Amino acid sequence: MEENKLLKGKPVAEYIYKQVTDKLNLLKNKGVVPKLTVILVGNDPASKVYVSRKEKTCKKLGMDSETVYLPEDTPEERLLEIIADLNNNPRNHGILVQLPLPEHIDENKVLLHVHPDKDVDCFHPRNVGMLVSGNPYVLPCTPAGIIEILKFYEIPIQGKHAVVIGRSNIVGKPMANLLLQKNEHANATVTVLHSRTVDLAGHTRRADILIAAMGRAKFVKADMVKNGAVVIDVGMNRVDADNERGYALVGDVDFENVLPKVKAITPVPGGVGPMTIAMLMNNTINVAAKQNGITI
Ligand code: GUN
Numbered sequence: 002m003e004e005n006k007l008l009k010g011k012p013v014a015e016y017i018y019k020q021v022t023d024k025l026n027l028l029k030n031k032g033v034v035p036k037l038t039v040i041l042v043g044n045d046p047a048s049k050v051y052v053s054r055k056e057k058t059c060k061k062l063g064m065d066s067e068t069v070y071l072p073e074d075t076p077e078e079r080l081l082e083i084i085a086d087l088n089n090n091p092r093n094h095g096i097l098v099q100l101p102l103p104e105h106i107d108e109n110k111v112l113l114h115v116h117p118d119k120d121v122d123c124f125h126p127r128n129v130g131m132l133v134s135g136n137p138y139v140l141p142c143t144p145a146g147i148i149e150i151l152k153f154y155e156i157p158i159q160g161k162h163a164v165v166i167g168r169s170n171i172v173g174k175p176m177a178n179l180l181l182q183k184n185e186h187a188n189a190t191v192t193v194l195h196s197r198t199v200d201l202a203g204h205t206r207r208a209d210i211l212i213a214a215m216g217r218a219k220f221v222k223a224d225m226v227k228n229g230a231v232v233i234d235v236g237m238n239r240v241d242a243d244n245e246r247g248y249a250l251v252g253d254v255d256f257e258n259v260l261p262k263v264k265a266i267t268p269v270p271g272g273v274g275p276m277t278i279a280m281l282m283n284n285t286i287n288v289a290a291k292q293n294g295i296t297i
Pocket of ligand 1: 099100122143277
C-alpha cells in the first residue's frame with residue numbers, strides 16, 4: 002500500500018475538533034450550550050448509524066443533543082409541527098432532518114420549513130443562495146469537509162480543474178459552489194458531470210482534482226483518471242460481503258486499480274466520512290453563536 006498517498010480523514014477531523022472545542026469553551030463561558038436536534042423518520046439502517054454517531058459526538062464534545070425518532074408512516078404535517086416547535090425553541094440551535102425521507106414526504110417542503118438560522122446542513126434555499134452568491138451563512142458539511150482535507154494535506158485548489166461527478170443537493174452541487182468561491186482555498190475551474198453527461202470519461206480524464214459523488218460502487222476506473230490526479234471518493238456503498246455484517250462499504254472509485262496512478266486519494270472508509278460530522282459540529286457551534294449575537 003502506498004501509504005503516503007492516502008488522504009485520511011481522521012487527523013483532519015481531529016484538527017477541526019480542536020478548533021470546535023476552543024469555540025465551544027468560549028460559548029459556554031458566555032452561558033450558551035449549543036444544542037443540535039436530529040430528526041430521523043423511518044428505519045433506514047445506514048441513517049440510524051449516522052444519526053447515532055451525530056448524537057454521540059455531540060455528547061463527547063459537551064454539546065447538547067437530541068434525536069427525534071419518528072415512525073416510517075409519520076404524516077408530513079406531524080413532521081412540520083415538530084420542526085416548527087424546534088424553530089421556536091431558543092434552547093435549540095441546530096436542526097437536522099436526516100435524508101432520505103420516506104416517499105410520502107415532500108423533502109423540499111420539509112427543508113423549506115427548517116428555519117434558515119438553524120439549518121446546519123446548508124439545505125435551506127436562503128442558505129444555498131447565500132453560498133452561491135459568495136456570502137455563506139453556513140457551509141455544506143461534506144463539501145466543506147473535503148475542502149478541509151485538501152487544505153490539511155496542502156493540495157492546491159486555485160486554478161486547478163476540479164471535476165465533480167454527481168449533482169445531488171447534498172454533495173455535488175454544493176461542492177461545485179464551494180470550489181467556485183473566490184478565495185485561495187477554492188478558485189477552481191469546475192466541471193459537474195451527471196447521469197446524462199456525454200463522454201463522461203473524456204471529462205474525468207481532464208481532472209486535476211476528481212470528486213466522485215454519484216453513489217455507484219467502484220464506478221471510477223483507472224482509465225478514467227489522469228496520471229497524478231488527486232481523487233476524492235465520497236461514495237459509501239453497501240455491497241454484499243461474506244463477513245459477519247453481511248456487507249462491506251465501498252466507495253465510488255475502484256480504489257485498488259486507481260491508486261497506482263494518482264498523486265493522492267481518500268480511502269473508503271476513513272477518508273471523507275469522518276469529516277461530515279466534524280463539520281456538522283462546527284456548524285452547530287457557529288449557528289448557536291450567531292443566534293446569541295456572539296462572535297467566535
Ligand atoms: N443523509 C446523508 N447525508 C446527509 C447529510 O449530510 N445531511 C442530512 N440531513 N441527511 C443526510
